Amino acid sequence: MNHLAKNPAHSPLHQSAGLRKPHAAALLLLLCSAAAQAHTEGGVAGGFLSGFMHPLAGIDHLLAMVAVGIWGATLGRPLVWALPVAFPLLMVVGGIMGISGVPLPYVETGIAASVVVLGLAIAAAWRAPVAVALAIVAVFGVFHGFAHGTELPETASPAAYAAGFVISTGLLHLAGIAVGLLKAVPRGAQLLRTSGALIAAAGAWILAGMPGVA
Amino acid sequence: MWPKPRLAASALAALALGGCGSAWAHGIAGATASIWTAPHHLLTSPLSLAALIGLALVLFGIREPASFIAAALAGAAATLATALLPQLPGVLAPAGVVVIGLAAVAAWKPSTGFAFVLAVLAGLAAGSAAELEQARWQELAGIGITVLVAAFWLLASAENLSHSARLQPVLPLARRVLGSWITAIGLLLGALAVLGRHA
Numbered sequence: 215m216n217h218l219a220k221n222p223a224h225s226p227l228h229q230s231a232g233l234r235k236p237h238a239a240a241l242l243l244l245l246c247s248a249a250a251q252a253h254t255e256g257g258v259a260g261g262f263l264s265g266f267m268h269p270l271a272g273i274d275h276l277l278a279m280v281a282v283g284i285w286g287a288t289l290g291r292p293l294v295w296a297l298p299v300a301f302p303l304l305m306v307v308g309g310i311m312g313i314s315g316v317p318l319p320y321v322e323t324g325i326a327a328s329v330v331v332l333g334l335a336i337a338a339a340w341r342a343p344v345a346v347a348l349a350i351v352a353v354f355g356v357f358h359g360f361a362h363g364t365e366l367p368e369t370a371s372p373a374a375y376a377a378g379f380v381i382s383t384g385l386l387h388l389a390g391i392a393v394g395l396l397k398a399v400p401r402g403a404q405l406l407r408t409s410g411a412l413i414a415a416a417g418a419w420i421l422a423g424m425p426g427v428a
Numbered sequence: 429m430w431p432k433p434r435l436a437a438s439a440l441a442a443l444a445l446g447g448c449g450s451a452w453a454h455g456i457a458g459a460t461a462s463i464w465t466a467p468h469h470l471l472t473s474p475l476s477l478a479a480l481i482g483l484a485l486v487l488f489g490i491r492e493p494a495s496f497i498a499a500a501l502a503g504a505a506a507t508l509a510t511a512l513l514p515q516l517p518g519v520l521a522p523a524g525v526v527v528i529g530l531a532a533v534a535a536w537k538p539s540t541g542f543a544f545v546l547a548v549l550a551g552l553a554a555g556s557a558a559e560l561e562q563a564r565w566q567e568l569a570g571i572g573i574t575v576l577v578a579a580f581w582l583l584a585s586a587e588n589l590s591h592s593a594r595l596q597p598v599l600p601l602a603r604r605v606l607g608s609w610i611t612a613i614g615l616l617l618g619a620l621a622v623l624g625r626h627a
Binding site: 262294295298299300302303305306309310313314372373374376377380381384387388 | 473601604606612613616617619620
């Protein structure tokens, strides 16, 4: 019998249970934060939720974020982490422009175009050079950030709103990376290319002003 | 898992549970002198949480006793930041968070000395971002203990995660991505502070 089997404290089962306890504490903390009474009049939770929902509520934001993750995953290292890292950092630049009232033309067109371009890149399985892929994501990140930033000053808690939309955006990237892992399964590459085509089609539909939607 | 992180996790859970009951942050009849005021402020401040989570990302895998010393330094720095809050510039907390976030993005593995410097920076950022209006002994003790326990718990959890064989392929990626979120939040709130909006 080996050492691990002799000492139950080192067994995988025990370690797994040990890991769960800190996680339970984390869950408790999350419950605590729901009250969010320390700062503005119940505005921290409201601000966070408002910011968190902003990228999820708009199909253009949602598709573009997921597409960034899928494209990064299909391109492999280092872009699998470089794209999701670059996007929020450049999104902040757009956000600051939006907050400070710097004009940026064609924001909605730029956001819709990001869905089309990223969708086409996935559909065409485009192996873009690192610098080109980063530049594309950076430019589109500014447009998305601008849209979030223009809504930020009106919220009750700008800090919580900012944290909400950054985390939500990042989670959508991670969801996209998870989808992109399909490339490892049989016919996964075709599935991903099809999903890219669907994203690009949705982007074209958004770009055309969503005909058929009241 | 070591008993110490488990104890720290339980202490933190008790802290959170104790604070869930009612709004003690400002009290029904104005600001009350309670040791729980500080945890409320700290745990509902996105920038404070970002500083402590960012610290755990940078010092990922740091072992005891260095992790405890780092947490203690962060706690002491947070106490100091709370005591000196009126004298501190508004951009201190976001700037500290940006430095910590960028260190995580760069996957920097600091020496023990730099780890302690980063812990002090995280503590200063967390303490000043908590924005406690008064610096009585209750608030000072509360912020110091909360930052110590929270930082130690995060560092201990990160050390546990670093041993997980299943997570090894994704951990470096996750550290960089989470670091970019921390940096983005810090940059945005720094801009808000510079523009004169309440963050």
